[in-house]
Amino acid sequence: MIDSRWYDGREQALVKHTFLDTYMPAQIPKVVSPASGADTFCYVDLFAGPWQSQSGDYSDTGFGIALHRMSQAKAKQAELGRSVRMVAHLVEKDPRNFTELTVAVKRFADVEVHCYQGTAEQHAAAIAAAIPSxxxxxxxxxPKGVPDVRHFQRLIEAERTEVLLNFMFQFANRFAGSQDRMPTLEGWLGGLQGGNEWRAEFAELRGTEREAAISERARQVLGRMGSYPYAPAITVDETDVDRPLYKLIYLTRHPAGLKVFRDAHRRALETQSEYRTAKKADLRRHTTGMDDMFAPLTKMEPGERSAREMAEGEAKARKMLLQRVTDNPAGIEWNSLWPAILDACVVTHAGLGDIARDLWSRGQVVVPEWQSKAIKRPKDEFRFNLSAEPQSTVR
Ligand SMILES: C[S@@+](CC[C@H](N)C(=O)[O-])C[C@H]1O[C@@H](n2cnc3c(N)ncnc32)[C@H](O)[C@@H]1O
Incomplete structure (x- = not known):
């Protein structure tokens, strides 16, 4: 169980770890199910740490959370009569961190752990080759900075893989607005066709437009490294300033992965919104010397960036859903609709289902198979058509 008190002064890590801690218990049973054919779950952490851990038992480190969740999942699978091998490959460059890592992982006897001292760049290909297909x-x-991710190609391109990459947006943004060279970033961010004009394009953009263009490019390039159709991202903000610090870009080839991702994403954004709301209230208390007057009424202020991102995500999803139905006059099935929308918009599968229900209730879309109000959300085979005349009546 993650405790926010371990993260004072490094709240961004709380968002990342909340995501991991929510995502992995939902992900593991899906990817090692009998249907998937995988009998081994392999966690690869190329920049393992430990890094600024406060908890005393590594529950506030990425590898600590992962190995704990893997141990739990292994026990659950055993209860179901399945034997699943849990393996971790952890790389750490700093000698002191590495020594601490090798001692720390002894706590997780149910996971077969391989620790590598040296750089991720140096070990990535050998780790990829060592993992059974x-x-x-x-x-x-x-990483803390921006490595050249092309060194990790062998790991990224493999079948049966999902990737979570911390893209240091703040560095990329600063670089895009300057004449500086940053070969480790230029190399892979420039990896799409179209020469180097992307830098000039980025330099002309400002604020959220530039943020969207840089993130979009990073998502596209990474997705292409392993033919991933889905590459959504989580925006992690600076604690005291309304500015993105990094993007956690997630790569998956399966719509089911997107569902799990967006649920964990929402939990991470709620955590971010809650601590930022509390921090802002604290700051106001200090600067005004007044206690209650400006206290937030809720744990999440609706105007806070992550709270806004969630609300805007739902609005964008509604628009995209209607647009896709409009673009398919012969009708379109729900399972052809939702994956692309979840990839592009900050919305959960359940949230999008509620939006679809609302559009259906209002008569804005027609879904012949949706015969009863008792069906709360659309099923995959439901076919959506645009209503000839949008109505405002609510069913
Ligand atoms: C941001 S910290 C990792 C935090 C960790 N993932 C977590 O969530 O708890 C980055 C770590 O990578 C290590 N490191 C830096 N450059 C590296 C490299 N090229 N290869 C492997 N490790 C590196 C640092 O010593 C540091 O421990």
Whole structure:
């Protein structure tokens, strides 16, 4: 269980760890199910740490959370009569951190752990080659700076893989607005066709437009490294300033992965919104010397960036859903609709289902198979058509 008190002064890590801690218990049973054919779950952490851990038992480190969740999942699978091998490959460059890591992982006897001292760049290809093809791989790339991700190609491109990459947006943004060279970033961010004009394009953009363009490019390039159709991202903000610090870009080839991702994303954004709301209230208390007057009425202020991102995500999803139905006059099935919308918009599968229900209730879309109000959300085979005449009556 993550305790926010371990994260004072490094709240961004709380968002990242909340995501991991929510995502992995939902992900593991899906990817090692009998249907998937994988009998081994493999966690690869290329920049493992430990890094600024306060908890005393590594519950506030990425590898600590991952190995704990893997141990739990292994026990659950055993209760179901399945034997699943849990394997971790952890890389750490700093000698002191590495020594601490090798001692820390002894706490997790149910996971077969391999620790590598040296750089991620140096070890990535050998780790990729060592993992059996029947294993499912979850690759976490969480550097402090911006490495050249092309070194990790072998890990990213493998089948049965999902990736979570911490993209240091703040560095990329600063670089895009300057004449500086940053070969480790230029190399892979420039990896799409179209020469180098992207830098000039970015330099002309400002604020959220530039943020969207840089993130979009990073998502596209990373997705292409392993033919991933889905590459959504989580925005992690600076604690005291309304500015993005980094983006956690997630790569998956399966719509089911998107569902799990967006649920964990929402939990991470709620955490971010709550601590930022509390921090702002604290700051106001200090500067005004007044206690209650400006206290937030809720744990999440609706105007806070992450809270806004969630609300805007739902609005964008509604628009995109209607647009897709409009673009398909012969009708379109729900399972052809929702994955692209979840990829593009900050919305959960359940949230999007509620939006679809609302559009259906209002008569804005027609869904012949949706015969009863008792069906709360659309089923995959439901076919959506645009209503000839949008109505405002609510069913
Ligand atoms: C941001 S911290 C990792 C935090 C960790 N993922 C977590 O969530 O708890 C980055 C770590 O990578 C290590 N490191 C830096 N450059 C590296 C490299 N090229 N290869 C491997 N490790 C590196 C640092 O010593 C540090 O421990």
């Amino acid at each position: 029947r294993a499912f791989r979850f690759v976490v790339i969480d």
